[in-house]
Amino acid sequence: MATFISVPLKKSSEVDLVKPLSKFVTSTYPAGDEQGEYLRAVEELNKLRKNALGRPLDKHESSLEILLRYYDQLCSVEPKFPFSENQLCLTFTWKDAFDKGSLFGGSVKLALASMGYEKTCVLFNVAALASQIASEQNLDNDEGLKSSAKYYQLASGAFGHIKDTVLSALNREPTMDISPETVGTLSLIMLAQAQEVFFLKATSDKMKDAVIAKLANQAADFYGDAFKQCQYKDNLPKYFYFQEVLPVLAAKHCIMQANAELHQSVLAKQKKKFGEEIARLQHALELVKTVASRYDEYVSVKDLTDKINRSLTAAKKDNDFIYHDRVPEVKDLEPIGKAALVKPTAISPPLSQKFTDLFEKMVPMAVQQSMSIYNQRKSETVNRLVGTMREATNLCNGVLASLNLPAALEDLSGDSIPQSIAEKARNVVQQGGLQSIEQLIKDLPELLTRNREILDESLKMLNDEETTDSELRTKFNQRWNRTPSGDLYKPLRAEGANFRNILDKAVQADQVVRDRYSTHCDMIALLCKPENELNAAIPSANPTKTLQGSEVVNVLRSLLAQLDEIKKERETLEGEIKAVTFDMSITFLTALAQDGAINEEQLSLVQLDQLYGSYNQKVQASLRTQEELLGKVQTSHQEFSSLKQSNADTNQREEVLKKLASAHDSYVEISNNLREGTKFYNDLTEILLKFQNKCSDIVFARKTERDELLKDLQQSIAREPSAPAFNVPAYQSAPAAPAAPAGSVASAAGPTPAPRTVFPVQPQQAQSKPQPPARPPPPNPQAASTAPASSQPAATPANNPPPMAPQAQGPPYPTYQGYPGYFQMPMGYNPYAYGQYNMPYMPYQSPGQGGYPAAPPGGQPYPGYPQQPPQQQPYYPQQ
DSSP: OOOOOOOOOBOOOOOOOOHHHHHHHHHHHHTTTTHHHHHHHHHHHHHHHHHSSSSSSEEESSHHHHHHHHHHHHHHHHGSSBBTTTTOOOOEEEEEEOOOTTTTTOOOOEEESSSHHHHHHHHHHHHHHHHHHHHTTTTTTTHHHHHHHHHHHHHHHHHHHHHHHHHHHSOOOGGGGGHHHHHHHHHHHHHHHHHHHHHHHHHTOOOOOHHHHHHHHHHHHHHHHHHHHHOOOOOOOGSHHHHHHHHHHHHHHHHHHHHHHHHHHHHHTTTTHHHHHHHHHHHHHHHHHHHHHHHHTTOOOOOHHHHHHHHHHHHHIIIIIIIIIOOOOGGOOOOOOOOOOOOOOOOOOOOTTTTTOOTTSSHHHHHHHHHHHHHHHHHHHHHHHHHHHHHHHHHHHHHHTTTTHHHHHHHHHSSOOHHHHHHHHHHHHTTTTTHHHHHHHHHHHHHHHHHHHHHHHHHHHHHHHHHHHHHHHHHHHGOOOOOOOHHHHHHHHHHHHHHHHHHHHHHHHHHHHHHHHHHHHHHHHHHHHHHHHHHHOOOOOOOOOGGOHHHHHHHHHHHHHHHHHHHHHEEEHHHHHHHHHOOOOOHHHHHHHHHHOOOHHHHHHHHHHHHHHHHHHHHHHHHHHHHHHHHHHHHHHHHHHHOOOOOHHHHHHHHHHHHHHHHHHHHHHHHHHHHHHHHHHHHHHHHHHHHHHHHHHHHHHHHHHHHHHHHHHHHHHHHOOOOOOOOGGGGGSOOOOTTOOGOOOOOOTOOOOOOOOOSOOOOOHTTTTTOOOOOOOOOOHHHHHHHHTTTOOSGGGGOOOOOOOOOOOOOOOOSSSSSOOOOOOHHHHTTTTTTOOOOOOOOOOOOTTSSSSSSSSSTTOOSSOOOOOSSSSSOOOOO
C-alpha cells in the first residue's frame, strides 16, 4: 500500500559566475587582501553551483546538503551584490520540471536575470530531492519513518515558501512547475505523505486505536485537499505528472479513510456499539473496493481488504447470533476526530548545518548604498564649510586690494616697489607664471573631449540595442515577452543625462576661468617680469614720508595683521575638516540587523552634526571676526587717505598697485581652479569608464538573452501546426483494412512526406507511414489482367498503379547485396524514386511477393514487365 509520490528535479543551464562577480569586486574594492579574499570566494561559489546543479544528484542526504549550502549562500550573496537587469546582470535558465518537451521543440524553459529566480528554482530542487530521499526510506524501522517524515515536512515547507514568494521574486509569470498553484498542490501532497508516515509509525508502535483513527482521518483529509487542488486547477491536469498522481491521491484518500473507519470500529466494539462497528467496517470495505476497482494498477489494497473482511465477518456473526444491534447508516455515524502531527518546515536560512558565509566580510548592498549616500552628504558638508571660508578669504583679499592695502602703507616713499607687491611677484614666478596657466587651459579641451567620447559611445551602445529590441518586439508582438530595453535603460539614461549635465556645467566653469584670465593677463605678465622692469612700470609719486609714524598707519597695520592671522587659522581649520573620518558602516549594519532597513538620512544627519557641528561654529565665528575687522579697516583707511597728499601721480600709482595685487590674487585662484578642473576631468574619466563598462555588460547580457529568446521562438514556431485543423469526411472515418498496421493511421495534421530513398522501409519505420483509407475488394483476375495489358511501366508519380487489396507481406528486405533468401523490392514500385537517384532499373520476378497491382494468373508475368530468367539475380552487380 505504501506508494509515495516524489517530485522530479529541475535542470539548469551552466552559468559563469566568475567573470561578472569578479569584475564587480575589482571595480568596487581596492586591490589588496580584501579584494583577493572576495575573488577566491567567487571561485568557491562557482564551484558550489556546479556541484549542486551541474551533475546528477544521488538520493542521499549528502546531495541534499550540497543543495542546502548553495541555497544558503545565495541568500547570503543576494544582498551583497547589485543583482539586476541594469546592473550586475546574471541570466539563469531553468527547464520546467514536469514538461518533457517534444521531438522538435524541447522542454519549456525560462531565462531570467534574477537572483530571486535562481533561489526559487534551487529551493524547488531542495524540496524535490527531499521528497525523493523520503520515498527511498525503509519504513519498516523507526529511523526510516522518522527520516521520511522529516524530509516530507521539509519538502512541504519549501514548496509552501515558493508559493508565497515566487511572484514577488520573479516580477513576471513563472513556468508552471513553480507557479503558486503547482507548488501549493505539491506542498499539500508532501504534508499528506508526512501525516501518513506518522500513521504508519503509530500503527507499528501499536498505539491506541482512537489515536490511529484520528491520524488516518487527518491524512485522508490532507489527501482529499491535494486531490481537489489537482482536479480543479486548470493547468495542472495538462501535465502527465499530475495525470499519474491524481489516481494515487484519490486512492490514498480512500485508503486512509478506510483505515480510520477500521480503527474507529475497534473503538466502537470496545464501547459495545456493535452496530456502529459493522457500519464502519462496511463503509471501509466499500472504500477499499472502490480503490481495487479503479486504482488497482497504482495501489494494492489486498491485505487491507482481507483484514477488513475478516473483521466484518466476525462482527456480523457475533451481531447476528448474540447482540442483534441495529446497524446505523453511515451518514448517522459520529465523525471521526483528526490529529495533525505534521506541519511544513519553516524556511529560514541558513538551512545547512555546515554553512559558512564565503562573503562574510562583505557588507550588504543596502549598507554600501547608504555608505555611498553618506559619503556624498559628508563631501557636501566639507565642501560647504571649506567653500564658505574660501569665499570669505577672497572677499577679504578683494576689499584690501580695492583699498591698495597693504601696499599703500609700504609705499610711503613713492618711488620703490612695495614689499607686498614684490612678494606677490616672486610667488607668481615660483608657481610658473603665465606658462603654467596657459598649459592647464590648453589641456582642458582634450580632457573634455575624451570624456564626451566615452559618454557618447556608452549611450550609443544602449541606443543600438534598444533599436534592435524594438524591431524584434514589433516583429514578434506579444511573443517578445522580455522587459523592454527602453524601460530597462531608464536608470542608465538618467545617469548618462546627469553626466551630460555635469560636463555642460564644467564647460561653463571653464569659460568663466578663461574670461577671468583674459581680464588679468596683462597684470600677471607684469608680475612675471624682473624687479627693475616691474619698478619701471609702476608710476612714481610725491613722497608721503610725513605719515611714516602716524597713529592711523599703526592701526591699519595692526588690523591687517589680524586679518592675516584669520587667514592662517582658516587654512589650519580647512585641513582639520578634510581630515575628519568616521566608519559609518557599523552604524548602518546595526540598524539593518535591528530594524531590517536603514533610515540613512536620519542616521547620516545626526552623525554629520556630531562630526562637523563644532567646525561649523568656528567657521561662523571666523566670518563674524573678519566682518568686524574689515569695517574697522575701511574707517581707518578713510582717515589715512585724507592725510595723504592727493594728486594725479599718486592716484595713478595707487591704481597700478591695486591692479597688481588683484592680479596676484586672481592668478592664485585661477591656478587652483584649473588644477581642480584637471583633477575633476581625470576623476570623471574613471567614473565614465565604469559607466561604459556597466553599459557594455548589460548590452552583452541583453544580446545573450535575445539570442536565447530567438532560439526558443524559432523552436516554438516550428512546433506550431502549419495549417488549421480540418474535419475529416465521414466516409474516410471507416476503419482501415485488417492487414494495415495499428500505428499507420493518417494524422489529421496532414499527409506524411514520401520517403526520400529507393531502399525498402524497415517495419519499425513503416509503422509511422500513413495508410490510405479502406477500399473495396480487389477486382477479379480476368478484369485485372486485361485492363493494364497495354500500360507501360510506371515512370512518374502520375502513373501510379491502382490500389491493391492488402496482402500478406514477406519478410523484411535487406538494404545490402548478397543476403541469401531475400529479394530486393522492384524499382517500378516506388514512383518517387525516379528523377532523384541515378539508380539502374533491374526488373525481376519475386516469387514470394504479392502481385502489382493485382495478382496475375499462375505462371504469367506481370503486365508490362519483361520476362526474367528463373534463377535469382542480386540487385547490385557482383564484383
